[in-house]
Amino acid sequence: RIPFEDRVKRVSIPTLVQKTLLAPKILNWKEAQHWIEPPPRAMKxxxxxxxxxxxxxxxxxxxxxxxxxxxxxxxxxxxxxxxxxxxxxxxxxxxxxxxxxxxxxxxxxxxxxxxxxxxxxxxxxxxxxxxxxxxxxxxxxxxxxxxxxxxxxxxxxxxxxxxxxxxxxxxxxxxxxxxxxxxxxxxxxxxxxxxxxYGLSYLHFETDIENPQGSGLAWGNTIIRQGGLFSQAVNLTEPVSSTTAHGLFGMIGKESVSTRYGNTKHKVEISLSDKKLVNMTWSNLGMHYADFIIGSGVLVNGGQTFKITNNGDNPNSEPLFDFLTLSYMRKLNYQxxxxxxxxxxxxxxxxxxxxxxxxxxxxxxxxxxxxxxxxxxxxxxxxxxxxxxxxxxxxxxxxxxxxxxxxxxxxxxxxxxxxxxxxxxxxxxxxxxxxxxxx
Incomplete structure (x- = not known):
């Protein structure tokens, strides 16, 4: 036997989460829902x-x-x-x-x-x-x-x-x-x-200009139509040539003409100095990310440009470039x-x-x-x-x-x-x- 107190001094109204999770599993939910005690509260x-x-x-x-x-x-x-x-x-x-x-x-x-x-x-x-x-x-x-x-x-x-x-x-x-x-x-x-x-340095490039769905937090930079490209210029400070670097870039799906399910296939590629870094493929209107590795000796001191190309087969694909994040080893030289x-x-x-x-x-x-x-x-x-x-x-x-x-x-x-x-x-x-x- 499980003893119960005759009376619960204070009870809490069940939350929506509690109703959803507990009601189907408790046979006497109609009565048990009145036994939930409120959590202790301390005024900060x-x-x-x-x-x-x-x-x-x-x-x-x-x-x-x-x-x-x-x-x-x-x-x-x-x-x-x-x-x-x-x-x-x-x-x-x-x-x-x-x-x-x-x-x-x-x-x-x-x-x-x-x-x-x-x-x-x-x-x-x-x-x-x-x-x-x-x-x-x-x-x-x-x-x-x-x-x-x-x-x-x-x-x-x-x-x-x-x-x-x-x-x-x-x-x-x-x-x-x-x-x-x-x-x-x-x-x-x-x-x-x-x-x-040397030390590990992080850089991020993001400019929020367009909100393709007109709501929410999915803001992007520029639409890239089929066969087109977006160029992201970066300036690096004395990267250590013998080490590899890492990157992450993001895209937002968008269609030229809206389809019923919003599932136009998108395919983009990011490259640097004519070297392909990674392809990314997805079929929705949401945000999508891909990480990549930059081999040793590729990064140079000063300016260079990453290119994001829309290689999709469908002309209805026009995703937006969202952001680019880089991490690389740099010489510790104060300027x-x-x-x-x-x-x-x-x-x-x-x-x-x-x-x-x-x-x-x-x-x-x-x-x-x-x-x-x-x-x-x-x-x-x-x-x-x-x-x-x-x-x-x-x-x-x-x-x-x-x-x-x-x-x-x-x-x-x-x-x-x-x-x-x-x-x-x-x-x-x-x-x-x-x-x-x-x-």
Whole structure:
């Protein structure tokens, strides 16, 4: 016998998923559906953000950025008491990216509501004196709306179809005794024999122009009619000729004249320097992808052009080119700020970079990067790191003088960042719209 309590204190209304899966399998479903207990719910503590002056700016791509003390001081009143050690930098908890798809494809009970804002670690050159001067420099790593995201050892492109700029907020706290999050310097790794002068680089090419089905998220670039081709120019920085490279390209099916089932056969080929890389065949209106390998010695330094050709037999086939992603080994030669991944794991390794007066950050965990200890000799900058076995390490190399500065918007006074958070009641849906719609 299975004992039951006489009375269930609280019950939950069955969800559509529960009705679909459980009702056909439980004989007394009519009674049992009233026995479902609601999951335990714990109210997450709301983040307390200090009062102060907020300065907003937006960014369009991943990378290192800087703000000078003068740029910040020009946005606040002359009588503002400003200790640079208290400055804080915030962005959305999605770190620049959109989160719509992630939110709408998870069960509510399995997902905790993220914080409105997260603080990023930054560095301020000249803050130690406790007074923000015109020549002080604040620099930081940030994400734009689209870019490469890393999950453990997987690197993939995130294309944002919802907005083209990511917002950031610089906070000048009213309480100058507060201290903002700062980039820490990693421990020195004992010297050893393993060293390389190259790293793994990723590039992505995508321009969303047309939406062939007029709905959804399948945006492409250019229609390729039967026998036609699309040329995608790329510019590579000193690829290592003795190594192979990898690529992924995407297409979207489209018909010149709509058929009943939308199953016109498409056949495209991608090539480089008259060398065929891969064919792709499919028969629907959706998105389709194919990966390929580029042999050693094929990639060259500088510009080259990939050609995507429509080799289909059916004149009704006119698919759209969607994107091209490349990963290749490049020499670590500094010309402008650049990112690279470690091509190996589970070792202590020295990376030798051509260039002097450089800085290198480990940006594997982008909101809290690490500054890396460096040594320099004869225009070679070396960094010694420990590479874990399970996670690719991502680095960015830069000179402060080469970093761009975003345009700062007008400063504003105290802002209540948690206005939509309510700790006393819950709702299945929140509708946000113009005030005029409220009636």
């Amino acid at each position: 503590k709301i983040q307390n953000i200090p009062d102060g002056i907020w300065i907003n700016f937006s960014l369009q791509k991943d990378g290192m950025y800087k703000l000078t003390g003068k740029e910040i001081l020009d946005k606040v009143s002359s009588n503002t008491n400003l200790d640079p050690r208290s400055l804080m930098l915030f962005t959305s908890s999605a770190f620049g990216r959109d989160r719509t798809y992630e939110l709408t494809n998870k069960l509510f009970n399995e997902y905790s509501i993220p914080e409105n804002l997260v603080e990023l670690a930054i560095t301020i050159q000249g803050e130690s004196d406790g007074n923000l001067g015109n020549d002080d420099i604040l620099y930081f790593y940030a994400h734009g709306p689209s870019g490469f995201d890393q999950t453990i050892d997987n690197v993939s492109w995130h294309q944002n179809l919802y907005f083209t700029e990511s917002n950031y907020w610089l906070l000048i706290p009213s309480n100058t005794t507060l201290r903002g999050n700062r980039v820490q310097t990693a421990d020195i790794v004992q010297d050893g024999p393993l060293n390389i002068d 402008v700020p650049f990112e690279f991944f470690s091509p190996i794991q589970s070792n202590d390794m020295t990376f030798n970079i051509i260039g002097s007066e450089l800085k290198v950050w480990n940006i594997t965990y982008g909101t809290n990067p690490e500054n890396l200890p460096l040594t320099s000799k004869d225009n070679i900058t070396s960094m010694r790191v420990t590479l874990p076995a399970d996670t690719l390490q991502n680095f960015i190399t830069f000179k402060i003088a080469d970093l761009p500065s975003p345009t700062l918007n007008t400063s504003t006074g105290p802002i209540e960042m948690n206005r939509l958070r309510n700790t006393t009641m819950s709702a299945n849906h929140i509708i946000i719209g113009p005030h005029s719609f409220s009636s």
